[in-house]
Amino acid sequence: MSTSDTFFAEVATLLGPRGFTRDADLMAPWLTDWRGRFTGQALGLASPADTAEVSALVRLCAAHGVPIVPQGGNSGMSGGATPDESGDSLLLSLRRMNAIHAIDVEGRKATCGGGVVLQTLHEATEAQGLRFPLTLGGKGSATVGGLISTNAGGSQVLRHGSMRALVLGLEAVLADGSVFSQLTPLKKDNRGFDLKQLLIGSEGTLGIVTGATLRLVPAIADRIVIWAGLASLQAARALLLHCEDGAGEAIEGFEVLPQGCLEAVLAYLPDSRAPLGQAHAWHALIEVVADRAAAEGLRERCEAMMAGAFERGLIEDAALSASEAQAEAFWLLRESVAPAERAKGSAVQHDISVPVERMPDFVDAVVPTIEAAWPGTEAIAFGHLGDGNVHFHVIAPAGSDAGWSAADGKRISREVHDLVTRWGGSISAEHGIGQLKRDELARLGDPVALDMMRRVKAALDPAGLLNPGKLVTLAPPAATA
Amino acid sequence: MSTSDTFFAEVATLLGPRGFTRDADLMAPWLTDWRGRFTGQALGLASPADTAEVSALVRLCAAHGVPIVPQGGNSGMSGGATPDESGDSLLLSLRRMNAIHAIDVEGRKATCGGGVVLQTLHEATEAQGLRFPLTLGGKGSATVGGLISTNAGGSQVLRHGSMRALVLGLEAVLADGSVFSQLTPLKKDNRGFDLKQLLIGSEGTLGIVTGATLRLVPAIADRIVIWAGLASLQAARALLLHCEDGAGEAIEGFEVLPQGCLEAVLAYLPDSRAPLGQAHAWHALIEVVADRAAAEGLRERCEAMMAGAFERGLIEDAALSASEAQAEAFWLLRESVAPAERAKGSAVQHDISVPVERMPDFVDAVVPTIEAAWPGTEAIAFGHLGDGNVHFHVIAPAGSDAGWSAADGKRISREVHDLVTRWGGSISAEHGIGQLKRDELARLGDPVALDMMRRVKAALDPAGLLNPGKLVTLAPPAATA
Structure with a gap:
């Protein structure tokens, strides 16, 4: 043989x-x-x-x-x-390792295999009066191990943080087959380097996540989804601060989209209707939630908060969801932005972030810059304002599918990544690097950080057997080699 | 030359x-x-x-x-x-690098040099209506850089986490003199390994912390300190869960001490008095705080919460601080435990943690075990129940100073560390490893984690010039070399 x-x-x-x-x-x-x-x-x-x-x-x-x-x-x-x-x-x-080993209701934590699907985890924790506060579009297929390896985000990061903040304990198999085993969480443990955090978000290049203990929070007893119409993204940022002052940690999501995005969604979704009577330059979707201990008076608090925002001139109009069905309908509009924009034609998509306070000015600057440099394109920004994370799509000129090549897309992405780097931002806010952005990271990343990553990778996987070619290559870029 | x-x-x-x-x-x-x-x-x-x-x-x-x-x-x-x-x-x-560069009130963050003293940071942020939610006994000398390098804890970890959770941005000088510069925080950034978290808590062995951007929270508008008398540590754990259900994130501290500790403090502190009329096996000190948005009705909520605890049989008695002076007086009792116990005679001290839910049973088991093995000693446990972190002191038999040697202390510590390891705990909950516990970590630490730490250390500081002899030695322990 x-x-x-x-x-x-x-x-x-x-x-x-x-x-x-x-x-x-x-x-x-x-x-x-x-x-x-x-x-x-x-x-x-x-x-x-x-x-x-x-x-x-x-x-x-x-x-x-x-x-x-x-x-x-x-x-x-x-x-x-x-x-x-x-x-x-x-x-x-890892898909066969899909057992939920334990849900500790009192200690608010769940221990499970790396192959557990996110939606399964949601259902199992909800059945116990708890919830796992991270969700995203791919919840029907995404697994706990994948979510940890990529430090996944989603629409609840504003309050609960990304995956990194929700992992209490971790088990992973390292490059030599040894098992890193810290499934039993200690709230305080100062025995050296935080190896758990090093493994989280390393995209399988340092270890293979086989199990985790995850933080749970009380189930939602009530929620209000607010749809607000705004004159500018600067007003949206001021509104976010206003809401955080008023409702603090009850604000779980704060999403923004421009009028054009909403119109595309309304055209794309059958039987959909605009939440507000008139057009506004920008729209904000605000999710306010309360557990049992804080549910009383939630609607009144939200109404007072939005009345205050109106008085301060932060919003032009707002609607509060009157039922769970309407809350879902508001979210459906937000979640349909990506498919509705895709229906317009091919688009180059970017998942970028800048410091939260710079996001309004960044969007105001980058949209006209790109549209001027590539005439006929439509640049749209929408997403998680509260996290400084914007999904930025550049849509090909109408009817240009023939002339629109992968090379155009690559050139546009380079320009967007250059701009976001100049603004002190990240070329990957929540989707990770993988193979898609590996070379862009090598081109634009901080050389000191890249060198540290290469050293750590070489130290923990000297033969380069774990997920080769992803995230960071062992050799430094040719120019400096 | x-x-x-x-x-x-x-x-x-x-x-x-x-x-x-x-x-x-x-x-x-x-x-x-x-x-x-x-x-x-x-x-x-x-x-x-x-x-x-x-x-x-x-x-x-x-x-x-x-x-x-x-x-x-x-x-x-x-x-x-x-x-x-x-x-x-x-x-x-790093003490000359003590400038606070900026306090961003809207963005709730402060950027400062590594040499800024904690108390100075407290005062500067309080002047802006904000606070930095980490404090500890050495706040008059401890610096931001040292707190980050050791991932310091303190009495507010229950709500706000240890230093690790409060660092938004970091600057550090690496072993080759290059500067790792991530002072400007991005709320979401998935560009590879979390090098910031790797540096935090590495005790200066991977890099020298020269600056940081730290998370701030709204200033406290009102606080109530509750002193409760309890029949057992198990009841204290149930009380903590009861309070978290009732007041959620308003619970900032949950400290426990046994009756003997309180008596030692009362004997040690002039003009002090017991908060409750009678003796109780255990006492809990609970700090409940509210910012401006949540201050209304704080006292009524606390009273209702404790009435509920009494009805459920969780507490024997309780007193709510009626003034800020009384709140301070309650805390002074807690903070005097260590000096009061030291006044009794020489003691071997341990800073250990176990999984939060196991702490009551651990304390009930370890106290008699140690006292039986070393007749005449007094073993006392007190500290941060909510974090599973107990300070465990073993006091020498009265009048035994002559016969009580460093060797006795070492033997006792070995036994305590063996026990805590068997219970799935940590030999250093919040004080770090340094040189004090380096050999114990090498003896009892998970070999897989130790090997990872040695590899990372060798990769980032191949010549071993950064804080040599601390935390983890480059050579594996002799037995496995």
Whole structure:
């Protein structure tokens, strides 16, 4: 037998028929990312049943020098879970490790496998009167392990933080197969470097997340969704501060979109209607929630808060959701922005952030800059104002699909990334780097931080077997090599 | 000139007369830690004025192979800022870098140098109607840089987290003199490993903290301190959950002490009096605070909460502070536990944590275990129940000072650390490792985590020049070498 035959035989013995396949049809769905941007090849698809199997598998891979691409729900935005085209690596799915081991109602925490799907976690915690306060569009497929590896965000970061803030305990298999095991959380522990935080957001390049203990919060007893019409993004920022002063931590979400976005959504969604009677330059969607202890008088507090905002000249109009159905309807408008804009034609999309206080001026500056440099394009910014995180789409000129090439998109993205870097921002606010932005990170990232990342990567995965080609390459960029 | 003379001349030229001294009298106060446990020697005392000087100094040290021991207020608990006895290293004081560069009232953040003293930061933020929500006994000397390097805790961690949770932006000089510069915070940034969190709590072994941007919260508009008498520590845990259900994030502190502790404090403090009429097995001090938006009805809510606790049988008695003076008086009792216990005779002290829910049973188990193993000793546990963090003191048998040796203390500590490890806890909850617990960490720490720390340390400081001999040694323990 050749080396690789030996390897395959060992993997098959280790994982059994449910845990390993080389069948092309079975592998195919997992070799292309869900947006269809990247397609790779793999030696095989391994689906271990537990941490011990992951550990043994990684040891086998290390012994044979086989690279590993870990994958959760395959719903990432940056190709971080898609192998390269060489076909040299093993695709390692965590999806079978989908058990919720414990929900500690009193201690408000849940311990589960890395393969648990976010929606499953939501349902299981809600059944216990609690909730896991992170959600996003891909919740039906995204897994806990993937969410941790990418430090996922979503629409509740304003109050609860991104995934990083919600992980109390972590288990991960390292490049040599050893198991980093800190599932039992200690509220205070000062025994050296925060290795847990180092692993979170490392996109599978330092370790494979096999399990986690996650923070839960009380279930929502009441919520009001406010739709407000505004004259400017500066007013939206002032409104956010006004609301935080008035309602503090009850503000869970603060989303903004321009009038043009709302119109695109209304045209795209059948039977939809505008929340307010008139047009406004900008719209804000504000989610205010209360648990049982704080639910009393929530509506009155929201009404007083918006009356104050009107008096201060911050808003032009506002509507409070009168029912849960209307709250959902408001959110549906916000969540339909991306598909509605996609329906207009091909678009170059960016997930960027700037310091929160600079976001209004940044958007006011970058939209005309891009539209002037690429005549006929439409640049739109919408998203999480409270986090300084804006999704910035540049839509191709109408009817230009033929002349609009990937090269145009790349040039536009370079310009957007240059601008955001000049404004002290990030080229990846919440979607991660993966393979999509790896070269842009190498081009624009702080050389000191990049050097630290390369050193840490080389120290913890000297053979470069964990998710190669993602996030940060081991070699420094050619220009400085 | 010898190599070292060249080095000294270069340092003197770089830093000027205010920035460098080799005078033994000037150096002496900084060569012994404040508890007087460790005394070292140093080549000289460098006090750079800004980050550029720190960077240039570190480059000089790197070129000459001179180790560096960074120091803030010299009020650490584990000897982490005291050089060893070789006299080979340079003591680097950050105390001159004590400027508060900006307080952003709207954005609720402050940017300052690493040498800013905590109390100075408190005063400056209070003057702006805000507060920095971390405090501890050494606030008059502890610096921001030291607090970050040690991930300091204190009595408000329950609500606001330890230092790690309060650092929005960080600047640090690395082992090669390069400057890691992330002072401008981005609320969302997914460009790879969280290097900021890696540096926080690394005790100066990976980088020297020269500046930070810190999270501020609204000033306290009202507070109530509740003193409750309890039958057991289990009841205290149930009371904490009861209060969190009732008052949520208004609970900033939850401290516990046994009756014996309170009696020692009352005997030690002149003119002090017990808050409650009778003795109780355990006492809880609960700090409930409200900012302007939440201050209305705080007292009524606290009264209702404690009435509910009484009805549920969780407490035997309780008193609410009727004035700020009484609130301070309650806290003075709590803060006098350590000096009152020290007044009883020599004691071996431990700063340990276990999973929060296990703390009552742990204390009930460990106190009799230690007292039985060392007859005549008195073991007392008190501290931050809400964080699972207990300060555990073992007091020498009365009149035994002659027979009570350092060796006894070491044996007791080994036993306590063995016990806490068996309970899934930490041998350092908030005081760090430094040189005090370095060998215990090597003995009891998870080998996988220790190996990761050694690899990261070697990657970022290959010559081992940053705070050598602290936290984690580069060589693995002899048994496994």
